Amino acid sequence: MTLSIWRYAHLALAILSSLFLFILAITGAILALDAVVEKSAAHRAPNFDALTLADVIPVMRQQYTEIVELSVDHNGSVQIDAFDAAGNAVKAYVDPNTGQRLGDVTLKHDFMLGVTALHRSLFLHETGRILVGIASFLLFLITTSGFALIVKRQQGIRHFFTKINRDFLAQYLHVVVGRWSLLPILLISLTGTYLFLARMDVFKKPSLTVTYETSNADQAQKAIADFDIFKTTKLAQTEKIEFPFVEDDPEEFFLLSTKKGNFTINQITGDVVAQAKYSSGVLLEKLSLELHTGRSHMLLAIVLGIASLNIVLFIYSGFAITYRRTRNSIKNRYKAEEASIILFVGSENGSTLFFANQVHGQLLQAGKRSMIVEMNAYGRYPKATHFIFFTSTFGLGDAPTNANKFLTRLSSFEQQQEVSFSVVGFGSRSYSNYCGYAIDVDSMLEQQSWAKRFLPLATVNDRSAEEFVGWATQWSEKAAIALHTTPAVYQSQVTGLRKMKVVEKTAVTADNQTFKIVLKPIAKAHFSSGDLLGIFPTATQDERFYSIGAYKGMVHLLVKLHAQGLGSNFLYGLALGEVIPARILSNAHFHFPQHAPRVLMIANGTGIAPFLGMIMSNKRAVESHLYVGFRQHNAMAAYYEGFADTAIGQGKLTSYAVAFSREKESQYVMDLINRDAPFVMDLLESGGVIMICGSLAMQQDVEMLLETLLLIHRQPALANYKQRGQLLADCY
Numbered sequence: 020m021t022l023s024i025w026r027y028a029h030l031a032l033a034i035l036s037s038l039f040l041f042i043l044a045i046t047g048a049i050l051a052l053d054a055v056v057e058k059s060a061a062h063r064a065p066n067f068d069a070l071t072l073a074d075v076i077p078v079m080r081q082q083y084t085e086i087v088e089l090s091v092d093h094n095g096s097v098q099i100d101a102f103d104a105a106g107n108a109v110k111a112y113v114d115p116n117t118g119q120r121l122g123d124v125t126l127k128h129d130f131m132l133g134v135t136a137l138h139r140s141l142f143l144h145e146t147g148r149i150l151v152g153i154a155s156f157l158l159f160l161i162t163t164s165g166f167a168l169i170v171k172r173q174q175g176i177r178h179f180f181t182k183i184n185r186d187f188l189a190q191y192l193h194v195v196v197g198r199w200s201l202l203p204i205l206l207i208s209l210t211g212t213y214l215f216l217a218r219m220d221v222f223k224k225p226s227l228t229v230t231y232e233t234s235n236a237d238q239a240q241k242a243i244a245d246f247d248i249f250k251t252t253k254l255a256q257t258e259k260i261e262f263p264f265v266e267d268d269p270e271e272f273f274l275l276s277t278k279k280g281n282f283t284i285n286q287i288t289g290d291v292v293a294q295a296k297y298s299s300g301v302l303l304e305k306l307s308l309e310l311h312t313g314r315s316h317m318l319l320a321i322v323l324g325i326a327s328l329n330i331v332l333f334i335y336s337g338f339a340i341t342y343r344r345t346r347n348s349i350k351n352r353y354k355a356e357e358a359s360i361i362l363f364v365g366s367e368n369g370s371t372l373f374f375a376n377q378v379h380g381q382l383l384q385a386g387k388r389s390m391i392v393e394m395n396a397y398g399r400y401p402k403a404t405h406f407i408f409f410t411s412t413f414g415l416g417d418a419p420t421n422a423n424k425f426l427t428r429l430s431s432f433e434q435q436q437e438v439s440f441s442v443v444g445f446g447s448r449s450y451s452n453y454c455g456y457a458i459d460v461d462s463m464l465e466q467q468s469w470a471k472r473f474l475p476l477a478t479v480n481d482r483s484a485e486e487f488v489g490w491a492t493q494w495s496e497k498a499a500i501a502l503h504t505t506p507a508v509y510q511s512q513v514t515g516l517r518k519m520k521v522v523e524k525t526a527v528t529a530d531n532q533t534f535k536i537v538l539k540p541i542a543k544a545h546f547s548s549g550d551l552l553g554i555f556p557t558a559t560q561d562e563r564f565y566s567i568g569a570y571k572g573m574v575h576l577l578v579k580l581h582a583q584g585l586g587s588n589f590l591y592g593l594a595l596g597e598v599i600p601a602r603i604l605s606n607a608h609f610h611f612p613q614h615a616p617r618v619l620m621i622a623n624g625t626g627i628a629p630f631l632g633m634i635m636s637n638k639r640a641v642e643s644h645l646y647v648g649f650r651q652h653n654a655m656a657a658y659y660e661g662f663a664d665t666a667i668g669q670g671k672l673t674s675y676a677v678a679f680s681r682e683k684e685s686q687y688v689m690d691l692i693n694r695d696a697p698f699v700m701d702l703l704e705s706g707g708v709i710m711i712c713g714s715l716a717m718q719q720d721v722e723m724l725l726e727t728l729l730l731i732h733r734q735p736a737l738a739n740y741k742q743r744g745q746l747l748a749d750c751y
C-alpha cells in the first residue's frame with residue numbers, strides 16, 4: 020500500500036511537471052556547459068586569491084587616468100571601465116597585478132541569452148517564473164519520493180548503494196542513475212525553488228545599514244594602499260568597486276560591493292562611512308545562485324550539467340516504465356459467474372500480465388470462457404474448473420503490489436466446487452528467494468479442500484519464454500486445450516513487424532465458415548510452411564496466431580470465422596489491397612522434414628493450411644501423403660480435392676485421402692489411418708515422418724490410435740518415434 024502511494028505520487032508529480040522539467044533540464048545542461056566553457060576561458064590571475072584591493076587599486080590608478088568602475092566576475096576575471104592616458108575609453112579584462120589589458124569584454128551570444136531567458140521564465144515573464152518555480156518544487160518532491168522508492172526497493176537505507184538486480188533496462192537505469200543523481204538534483208531543485216521564492220520577494224530583505232561618525236575636519240590624503248578596508252578586502256571577495264567621480268572631494272566616495280555587503284568609503288581617509296550588510300536571506304539567495312548555476316566551481320558546473328541531462332533520462336525511462344506497466348491491460352469477455360478458466364495475475368511491472376494475456380487470448384480463441392483477474396480481486400467463481408496463477412515475486416520473497424491481499428482473501432472465499440489449480444512463478448534467480456511468493460501461493464492452495472493440483476509448481480526465470488513454453492506444453496496436453504508452444508509467442512518484445520498486403524480472400528457461405536486469405540509481405544521475407552503469422556486485431560497488444568502455408572513468397576492462411584472471434588473477424592473484414600502490420604514467427608519444429616524418405620500429413624479443418632504450402636513447395640518430389648478430415652463435402656472440400664489432383668499430377672503429392680464426419684457415411688481421419696494401418700506402420704518403420712495439424716482433440720485421438728497400432732504390429736512405442744523426430748504436431 021505504502022509502495023503504491025509513493026509510486027503514484029512520484030508518477031503524478033512527474034506527469035504534471037515533465038514538459039517543464041524537460042525544457043529546464045535541456046536549457047540547464049546548456050547553461051552548465053556554457054559555465055564550464057566560460058570558466059576555462061577566464062582571465063583569472065594565478066595569485067587571484069592572495070590579492071587584496073590595497074594591492075590592486077593603486078596599480079589601476081597608475082595605469083588609467085580615470086576609473087569609473089572595477090568589477091570581478093564569478094570566474095575571477097577583473098574587468099575595468101576606465102579612460103587611459105590618451106583619453107580612450109577602456110572596457111576590458113585586465114591583469115590585477117599590472118593593470119595590463121588582457122582582452123575585450125564580450126557580450127553574451129544571443130543564443131545563450133535566449134537559453135537563459137527560457138530557463139528562467141520560459142519566455143513567459145512573470146507567469147513563466149512562477150511555472151519554473153513550481154516545477155523546481157515539484158522536482159524536489161519527485162526526488163524525495165524517488166528516494167523513498169529506492170529505499171523501499173533496496174529493502175532499507177543501509178542497502179541504498181548495494182547491487183541492483185536488473186529487471187529491464189529502463190528500470191535499471193532509472194534506479195542506478197537515480198541513486199547517483201539524487202544529491203545534485205536535490206540541490207538543483209532546492210536552490211531553484213529558493214531563487215524563485217526570493218525573486219518573488221517572499222523573504223523580505225531588511226537592509227542593515229550602519230552609518231559611522233566621521234570627522235569633517237580637513238585631513239591629509241591617505242595612501243590608498245593604506246586604507247584598512249582595502250587591506251582587509253580580498254579581490255576574491257569583491258564584486259564591484261565604483262570609483263569617486265571627482266578626486267579629492269570628500270563628498271565623493273568609493274562604493275564597494277563585496278560578497279557580504281556594501282561599503283561607502285571616504286576617499287581621503289579610507290574610513291568606512293556607511294556599511295550595508297546583506298541580510299541572511301540575501302546571502303542565502305547569493306549562495307543558491309552560486310550552487311544552482313555552478314558558476315563558481317567548474318566541477319560543480321559539470322556535475323550539475325550531467326544531473327540536468329539525467330533528468331531527461333529519468334523522464335524517458337520513467338515513462339518507459341509506466342508504459343510497460345500499463346500497456347498490458349485486462350480485458351474480459353466473461354464475468355466471474357460465467358468463467359470456467361480463471362487466470363489470476365500478480366504483477367508489479369506488467370510482464371507477468373503479458374504472459375497471462377497471451378494465454379487468455381488463446382483460450383478465448385479456442386472458445387473457452389477465460390477470465391483474467393488481479394490476485395487482490397480474488398473472489399468466488401461458481402463455474403470455474405481451472406485456476407491458473409501467474410505471479411511474480413518482489414522484495415524479499417514478497418507479493419507484488421496487486422497480489423498482497425491474496426492470501427487473506429483466499430481464506431475468506433472458499434470455492435463451492437472442485438477446481439484444478441496450477442501456479443506459474445515468475446522471478447529471477449539472482450534473488451535468494453527465487454519465486455518465493457509463488458511458492459507460498461502454491462502451498463496455500465494445496466491446503467484448500469476444494470483445490471486439486473493440476474500440475475506441479477512451474478517457475479520462469481527472467482521472463483524466459485522458453486521456460487514458460489515448458490509449462491504451456493504440459494498444461495495444454497493435460498487439459499486438452501491448445502496453447503502455442505512457440506517461445507516467440509510469449510516474447511513481449513514484438514520484433515520483426517512487417518507490412519503485409521491482402522492479395523486474395525474468399526467468402527464464407529452458409530455451409531462453409533472457412534475462408535482463405537493470402538497476404539503478400541511488402542518487403543522480401545523468408546518463411547516456410549508451418550511458421551506462424553501473428554496479427555494484431557486491436558490497437559493494443561492482442562495478438563492472434565495462424566499457421567502459414569507458404570507459396571511463392573505469399574502467406575496463405577485458412578481461417579474459420581467465429582462469431583466472436585477477434586482475429587477471424589478482423590481478417591475477414593480486410594479488403595483486397597489493404598495493408599496490415601504482422602509478424603512471422605519461425606516454428607522450426609513444424610517445417611517439412613529435409614531428409615525424410617516419406618511423409619504422411621494428417622490434418623483436420625483449417626489444419627490443412629501449412630500442408631498446402633508444403634505440398635506446393637515439394638519440388639524434390641518426396642513421397643508425400645495427405646489425409647484430411649472435414650465435416651461436409653462443401654465447396655472448400657471440393658477445392659482441396661482439385662488441388663490434390665493437380666499436385667498428384669505434378670508429382671508433388673503421392674496420395675490423398677479424405678474423411679467427412681457429417682456426411683451420410685461418417686468418417687474421421689482416424690478411420691483412414693486404421694484402414695491403411697500396414698502402410699502407416701511401414702512408413703514409421705522405414706524412417707518416414709508423420710505430421711499432424713489441426714485440432715488438439717484430433718491429435719490426441721490419432722496418437723492414441725497410433726499407439727495401439729504400434730502395439731498390435733509389435734513396433735516400438737510412439738514415444739520412440741517422437742524422440743527421433745518422426746512425429747511432428749502443431750495443433751490448437
Ligand SMILES: Cc1cc2nc3c(=O)[nH]c(=O)nc-3n(C[C@H](O)[C@H](O)[C@H](O)COP(=O)(O)O)c2cc1C
Binds near residue numbers: 372411453
Ligand atoms: C525490486 C525487485 C525485487 C525482486 N525480488 C525478487 C525475489 O525476491 N525473488 C524473485 O524470484 N524475483 C524477484 N524479482 C524479480 C521479479 O519477480 C521478476 O523480474 C518478474 O519477472 C517481474 O514480473 P512483473 O513485471 O510482472 O512484476 C525482483 C525484482 C525487483 C525489481
